[in-house]
Amino acid sequence: MVEASEVHRSGFVALVGRPNVGKSTLLNQLLGQKIAIVTPKPQTTRGRIRGILTLPHAQIVFVDTPGLHEAKSLINRRMVQIAEDTMEEADLILWLVDAREGLTDEDRALAPRLQRFGNRLIVALNKIDCRKPDELIPILGQLDQLLPGVDVVPISALEGANIAELLRVVTEKLPPGPRLYDPETLTDQTERALVQEIIREQVLLQTRQEIPYAVAVTVESFEEKDHVVVIHATIHVERESQKPILIGKGGKKIKSIGSAARQQIEQLLGKTVYLELFVRVQEDWTKDPRRLREFGL
Numbered sequence: 001m002v003e004a005s006e007v008h009r010s011g012f013v014a015l016v017g018r019p020n021v022g023k024s025t026l027l028n029q030l031l032g033q034k035i036a037i038v039t040p041k042p043q044t045t046r047g048r049i050r051g052i053l054t055l056p057h058a059q060i061v062f063v064d065t066p067g068l069h070e071a072k073s074l075i076n077r078r079m080v081q082i083a084e085d086t087m088e089e090a091d092l093i094l095w096l097v098d099a100r101e102g103l104t105d106e107d108r109a110l111a112p113r114l115q116r117f118g119n120r121l122i123v124a125l126n127k128i129d130c131r132k133p134d135e136l137i138p139i140l141g142q143l144d145q146l147l148p149g150v151d152v153v154p155i156s157a158l159e160g161a162n163i164a165e166l167l168r169v170v171t172e173k174l175p176p177g178p179r180l181y182d183p184e185t186l187t188d189q190t191e192r193a194l195v196q197e198i199i200r201e202q203v204l205l206q207t208r209q210e211i212p213y214a215v216a217v218t219v220e221s222f223e224e225k226d227h228v229v230v231i232h233a234t235i236h237v238e239r240e241s242q243k244p245i246l247i248g249k250g251g252k253k254i255k256s257i258g259s260a261a262r263q264q265i266e267q268l269l270g271k272t273v274y275l276e277l278f279v280r281v282q283e284d285w286t287k288d289p290r291r292l293r294e295f296g297l
C-alpha cells in the first residue's frame with residue numbers, strides 16, 4: 001500500500017488579489033528566483049506568469065496574475081480578464097490579502113466571488129512583517145466571518161516567513177497527478193519576455209504619474225554573439241508628449257533606465273549585454289484591441 005504522503009500531486013495554483021498585495025513577490029519567493037517584476041506601484045503585472053516548483057512529492061505550477069480591481073479602461077479590463085480566466089482554469093485559488101492595509105472594501109467585494117471555490121480556496125495574509133502578531137487577530141477574525149472555515153496562512157512574501165507552511169497547505173489540497181513540466185523548467189516565460197519585463201520594471205521604477213501605465217516594451221532583436229548579447233528594444237508610449245519625459249534632459253532618463261535594466265539582464269543571462277532602447281509613440285495603444293494583442297494583452 002502507498003502511504004498518502006507518497007502520492008505524487010500536481011496542479012495549477014492561481015495567485016490572485018488586489019493590485020499591490022504582493023502576488024509577484026510571493027511567486028519569486030516560492031521559486032527562489034526573480035521571474036515576475038515587482039514595484040511599489042499597483043498594476044505592475046499585466047499578464048499571466050507561470051512559475052513551476054518541483055518538489056519530491058509534488059509539482060506546483062503557481063500562476064501570477066494582474067491585480068483584480070474595478071477596471072474601466074480597455075487595457076485594465078483585459079488585465080482583470082486574464083486574472084479571472086486564470087482562476088477558472090486553476091486547481092486551487094490562493095487569494096492574497098494585505099495585512100498592512102487590512103481588509104478593504106474591494107477585498108470584501110471579491111469575497112462572494114471567491115466563496116464558490118469552496119475547499120479549493122486558500123487565503124494568504126501577506127505582509128505580516130508590517131504588523132505586530134496581536135494586530136493580526138482582528139483581520140483573521142474578519143476573514144473567517146467573510147469566508148467561514150477558509151484556510152488562512154499568515155505570511156511575509158518579502159521576508160519568506162511561513163512559506164513552508166503555505167506550501168504544506170497548498171500541496172495537501174492538490175489533486176494526485178504526475179509532473180506536468182520537466183523538473184528543470186522554472187517558468188513558461190521566454191528570455192525575451194523576461195527581458196521585456198525587466199525593462200518595463202525600470203520604466204515603472206524611474207517614472208511617475210501616467211507614464212508607467214502608458215508604456216509597453218517589445219524586444220526587436222536578441223542576438224547572441226561570442227561573449228555578448230545584443231538587444232534592441234522599443235518602449236512604446238501612447239502620446240507624443242510622453243516621449244520627452246521618458247527620454248529626459250539630454251537623454252538622461254532613458255540612459256538611466258537602460259543602464260539599470262542592462263545590469264539585471266546581464267545577471268539573468270550571465271553574459272555581457274549591449275542594450276539599445278528606442279522610444280516610439282504608438283498613439284492610444286492602450287485603447288486599441290489590436291495593439292493590446294500585439295503587446296500580449
Ligand SMILES: Nc1nc2c(ncn2[C@@H]2O[C@H](COP(=O)(O)OP(=O)(O)OP(=O)(O)O)[C@@H](O)[C@H]2O)c(=O)[nH]1
Pocket residue numbers: 018019020021022023024025026037038039040041042043044045046065066067068126127128129130155156157158159
Ligand atoms: N513589507 C512587505 N512588503 C511586501 C511584501 N510582499 C510584497 N511587498 C511589497 O509590496 C509591493 C507590491 O508587490 P508586488 O509583488 O509587485 O505586488 P502584486 O500583487 O504583484 O501587484 P500587481 O502586479 O500590481 O497586482 C512591493 O513594493 C513589494 O516589495 C511583504 O510580505 N512585506
Ligand SMILES: [Mg+2]
Pocket residue numbers: 023024025036037044045064065066
Ligand atoms: Mg504583480
